[in-house]
Amino acid sequence: MNLFFRIFFGVILLYSCxxxxxxxxxxxxxxxxxxxxxxxxxxxxxGEIKNQQYPPLDTIEIQKIIDYFKNECVKPGEKIGxxxxxxxxxxxxxxxxxxxxxxxxxxxxxxxxxxxxGKFENRxxxxxxxxxxxxxxxxxxxIRNDGLDLINALNAKINNDFIIKTNTVFTDGxxxxxxxxxxxxxxxxxxxxxxxGRAMNDEFYFGSSEIKKLRDxxxxxxxxxxxxxxxxxxxxxxxxxxxxxELIYLxxxxxxxxxxxxxxxxxKNKYGLTDNEILQAVWRKWAIDSGFKDITWDQYxxx
Numbered sequence: 001m002n003l004f005f006r007i008f009f010g011v012i013l014l015y016s017c018x019x020x021x022x023x024x025x026x027x028x029x030x031x032x033x034x035x036x037x038x039x040x041x042x043x044x045x046x047g048e049i050k051n052q053q054y055p056p057l058d059t060i061e062i063q064k065i066i067d068y069f070k071n072e073c074v075k076p077g078e079k080i081g082x083x084x085x086x087x088x089x090x091x092x093x094x095x096x097x098x099x100x101x102x103x104x105x106x107x108x109x110x111x112x113x114x115x116x117x118g119k120f121e122n123r124x125x126x127x128x129x130x131x132x133x134x135x136x137x138x139x140x141x142x143i144r145n146d147g148l149d150l151i152n153a154l155n156a157k158i159n160n161d162f163i164i165k166t167n168t169v170f171t172d173g174x175x176x177x178x179x180x181x182x183x184x185x186x187x188x189x190x191x192x193x194x195x196x197g198r199a200m201n202d203e204f205y206f207g208s209s210e211i212k213k214l215r216d217x218x219x220x221x222x223x224x225x226x227x228x229x230x231x232x233x234x235x236x237x238x239x240x241x242x243x244x245x246e247l248i249y250l251x252x253x254x255x256x257x258x259x260x261x262x263x264x265x266x267x268k269n270k271y272g273l274t275d276n277e278i279l280q281a282v283w284r285k286w287a288i289d290s291g292f293k294d295i296t297w298d299q300y301x302x303x
Contacts, residue, residue: 022175029073029084030165030181033062034157036150036189037090037143057254057300058188062136065186066129074101076114076125081107087163088136091153092145097135099128147195151204155240164244183248191255191279204237206282215273224272225281236282239289250287250295
């Protein structure tokens, strides 16, 4: 071999061996929206349907989540190389809507998809998000189910539907990149855990009699629901540990209180012991004991 090329390749080899390894850690969002399509979608007053047309409280909040995904996670025109994902499904149906930026592995193609340019003009991210919104509205317009065992249904979705993303590591022998996902699961439900089929399995059933039992305990012992559940765990529901729970931030959205007096919009029970506050304490203890990273709770104004 020519002496010049020997020296040239020798220098390259020495440089490669001596180069400091680069370690990067990248974090992306995996947003999963799960909706309870029970009779909560048609609120009732004194046993009568309040509004024949479902007020789109869920869809308004879901639109905010979609906007967050687009403007804060993916950031078309600003950010390069995002791998975030958003998905929607119901508890009772196997069909789902999904937009996964990470499916486009090659960077140039990914950016064309994100910015809706090149071969993805008129069929890139913006188009897919519009399709996503249409599918969500279609689900709300066509799917209804009786009360489900929401806890078991959630566990099945997490365990079997491959909706949760796990962290990965890429290396070329020198440089290493850690790909991390923050899994946020948003559950749209009224918060009540009543369901048909209780006679076959009442493990996670928590209805009006269970709420009353916990409320009476709190009143008799002058404690709040969270404290009562610490003293006596049988007042709540049993934990349901799943290894994947450790990867999930749980958000229980658009919850409701049936003990609202619709004449003055105040709860029939004293503050601290309303249905919603009791359910929040039960859900929180269950989620933490079941290994979730954290749980947030949201209540809408039911007027």
